[in-house]
Amino acid sequence: MPKLDVTLGVDIGGTNTAFGFIDKNGVCIIESSIPTNSFEPAEKLFDRLSKEIKEFYSKIKEEYNFIGIGIGAPNANYYKGTIEYPPNLKWGYVNVVEILQQYFDVPTAITNDANAAAIGEYEFGAAKGMKDFIVITLGTGLGSGIVANGELLYGADGFAGEIGHTIFDVNGRICGCGRKGCLETYASASGIKRTVFELLSNSLENSSLRDISFNDLTSKMISDSALAGDKIALEAFDFTGKVLGIKLADTVAHFSPQAIILFGGLALSGNLILEPTKKYFEENLLNIFKNKVKLLPSKLTNGNTAVLGASALIWNEIDKAAKKAAFQS
Amino acid sequence: MPKLDVTLGVDIGGTNTAFGFIDKNGVCIIESSIPTNSFEPAEKLFDRLSKEIKEFYSKIKEEYNFIGIGIGAPNANYYKGTIEYPPNLKWGYVNVVEILQQYFDVPTAITNDANAAAIGEYEFGAAKGMKDFIVITLGTGLGSGIVANGELLYGADGFAGEIGHTIFDVNGRICGCGRKGCLETYASASGIKRTVFELLSNSLENSSLRDISFNDLTSKMISDSALAGDKIALEAFDFTGKVLGIKLADTVAHFSPQAIILFGGLALSGNLILEPTKKYFEENLLNIFKNKVKLLPSKLTNGNTAVLGASALIWNEIDKAAKKAAFQS
Numbered sequence: 085m086p087k088l089d090v091t092l093g094v095d096i097g098g099t100n101t102a103f104g105f106i107d108k109n110g111v112c113i114i115e116s117s118i119p120t121n122s123f124e125p126a127e128k129l130f131d132r133l134s135k136e137i138k139e140f141y142s143k144i145k146e147e148y149n150f151i152g153i154g155i156g157a158p159n160a161n162y163y164k165g166t167i168e169y170p171p172n173l174k175w176g177y178v179n180v181v182e183i184l185q186q187y188f189d190v191p192t193a194i195t196n197d198a199n200a201a202a203i204g205e206y207e208f209g210a211a212k213g214m215k216d217f218i219v220i221t222l223g224t225g226l227g228s229g230i231v232a233n234g235e236l237l238y239g240a241d242g243f244a245g246e247i248g249h250t251i252f253d254v255n256g257r258i259c260g261c262g263r264k265g266c267l268e269t270y271a272s273a274s275g276i277k278r279t280v281f282e283l284l285s286n287s288l289e290n291s292s293l294r295d296i297s298f299n300d301l302t303s304k305m306i307s308d309s310a311l312a313g314d315k316i317a318l319e320a321f322d323f324t325g326k327v328l329g330i331k332l333a334d335t336v337a338h339f340s341p342q343a344i345i346l347f348g349g350l351a352l353s354g355n356l357i358l359e360p361t362k363k364y365f366e367e368n369l370l371n372i373f374k375n376k377v378k379l380l381p382s383k384l385t386n387g388n389t390a391v392l393g394a395s396a397l398i399w400n401e402i403d404k405a406a407k408k409a410a411f412q413s
Numbered sequence: 414m415p416k417l418d419v420t421l422g423v424d425i426g427g428t429n430t431a432f433g434f435i436d437k438n439g440v441c442i443i444e445s446s447i448p449t450n451s452f453e454p455a456e457k458l459f460d461r462l463s464k465e466i467k468e469f470y471s472k473i474k475e476e477y478n479f480i481g482i483g484i485g486a487p488n489a490n491y492y493k494g495t496i497e498y499p500p501n502l503k504w505g506y507v508n509v510v511e512i513l514q515q516y517f518d519v520p521t522a523i524t525n526d527a528n529a530a531a532i533g534e535y536e537f538g539a540a541k542g543m544k545d546f547i548v549i550t551l552g553t554g555l556g557s558g559i560v561a562n563g564e565l566l567y568g569a570d571g572f573a574g575e576i577g578h579t580i581f582d583v584n585g586r587i588c589g590c591g592r593k594g595c596l597e598t599y600a601s602a603s604g605i606k607r608t609v610f611e612l613l614s615n616s617l618e619n620s621s622l623r624d625i626s627f628n629d630l631t632s633k634m635i636s637d638s639a640l641a642g643d644k645i646a647l648e649a650f651d652f653t654g655k656v657l658g659i660k661l662a663d664t665v666a667h668f669s670p671q672a673i674i675l676f677g678g679l680a681l682s683g684n685l686i687l688e689p690t691k692k693y694f695e696e697n698l699l700n701i702f703k704n705k706v707k708l709l710p711s712k713l714t715n716g717n718t719a720v721l722g723a724s725a726l727i728w729n730e731i732d733k734a735a736k737k738a739a740f741q742s
């Protein structure tokens with residue numbers, strides 16, 4: 085039997101760094117994770133990580149060829165192969181691709197979490213066969229990965245796709261970025277919490293959410309309350325969908341994509357978030373775009389989606405290189 | 414002497430259709446225009462136009478090779494080679510590329526006015542050497558041509574780049590598109606007229622603009638009044654720049670371009686519009702984009718800029734085809 089090709093997907097998070105060997109179809113052969121130990125220098129993490137990877141690869145190397153590494157990480161720069169001043173790690177500026185290539189002699193690429201999610205949907209998920217689509221990641225913040233003309237959009241400096249920091253209301257909520265009214269202060273797991281607290285303050289409606297502190301409240305709790313018919317929770321989803329729908333209509337006016345895909349924590353609320361977003365999205369689209377742009381839930385729902393996305397990044401790079409080589413020969 | 418290559422640029426407008434033979438450096442060799450006669454079927458225009466073109470080409474054909482046609486037109490679809498239901502013409506759906514190729518056996522391409530302006534800036538103007546930039550055309554409406562990764566962005570259906578129809582204020586001014594508060598209802602030649610009338614209604618300030626009817630008022634008059642120190646006119650430019658600056662900051666968050674270039678009628682007001690736009694643009698940019706994205710005036714200021722842009726489209730296509738051929742051989 086000839087060996088099958090696998091790539092390694094690595095997701096570097098503030099707490100854990102997960103990795104897995106993923107085949108061409110997006111099937112995870114083997115996966116694990118180690119603590120990131122964010123207080124340590126980056127070199128120590130990659131030294132520990134490389135040892136683990138080698139140990140795991142030794143278990144499958146009779147059957148599989150290890151042909152590339154894809155990495156998803158906060159503040160990653162695809163062009164430079166770096167992670168730059170990540171908010172949850174004390175690393176400063178680290179050339180991750182250079183470090184990992186000292187351990188593994190295979191093509192290696194890095195990108196941020198939202199771009200990895202976008203390439204993941206393209207290779208294995210809801211965006212298969214699409215050339216123009218956008219993935220919106222609804223986590224603590226709102227990230228976005230944009231594919232235009234079949235290519236991830238990086239812009240002049242690698243920082244394209246900051247849709248979370250488009251402005252919904254110039255006089256709106258304070259954002260972590262220092263400005264006011266950014267989309268992610270409304271449409272994200274933390275945004276919907278803020279909306280719940282605004283609604284609790286404005287109304288006299290009874291709600292199970294009145295017993296929970298801001299710090300204890302999670303988007304899962306809001307979701308559960310909404311499913312139980314809690315009016316405040318339902319209104320919070322409606323308002324979140326309204327803000328997201330209005331701003332995504334602007335995004336469509338820029339890109340005219342085939343689809344927008346909702347990914348990540350808050351997207352797990354399913355129709356609770358998808359339906360109001362769709363409603364206000366269609367209402368606010370320019371005529372020529374109405375009923376044309378699909379709003380879809382992620383199809384990367386099995387296993388570690390961040391590791392899958394990271395692996396998809398390098399599968400995509402390897403494919404592009406192969407096509408280029410075929411073109412030149 | 415070997416002959417030099419020229420392309421033909423054609424700009425189809427509601428009143429006149431202009432054309433010119435343009436060389437590789439953007440120099441116009443010879444140009445003219447004919448009435449569009451918008452009540453006639455499209456075929457008649459292209460028949461008249463072709464005769465004119467042949468006559469003009471006969472004057473230069475000893476020195477020049479005619480190698481392609483680029484067309485700029487409202488509601489043009491690059492993918493299909495068509496003009497579809499143009500607002501100022503009674504044509505319905507017309508395959509312009511097919512018709513013109515019956516008269517001329519050269520590569521022919523069509524795109525909308527704003528995309529032609531973008532390619533014009535890329536080939537001959539302010540965007541030379543840039544891979545990521547956006548041209549904003551400030552005419553009666555607000556158009557946009559977006560270049561990302563070195564390619565004009567068309568999106569899934571050819572309709573990308575409708576930045577004029579991103580929403581500034583969901584409860585704002587009625588737009589021709591049927592919605593409210595679109596950017597072009599504020600930032601365009603007609604938008605600044607509306608702003609002047611809003612300011613005249615709200616304030617008691619003296620202004621030379623109080624003697625002019627809405628239908629008579631032009632953006633040139635507002636410009637002249639502002640230069641003469643008229644407070645209402647100056648405030649109108651400030652407010653126009655504010656709305657434009659805020660919305661362009663959103664555009665940057667999507668694309669991370671090297672530059673945004675202001676083109677067309679209202680942009681001729683120079684610093685009157687450029688300075689307030691720059692000020693509010695920088696104020697509203699996400700930190701990582703501040704002081705990085707240039708806001709530039711068009712450099713297509715000589716001759717018929719629309720014809721230049723249309724010619725640039727086909728020069729660009731010919732270049733791309735040549736590169737592809739070189740790559741394959």
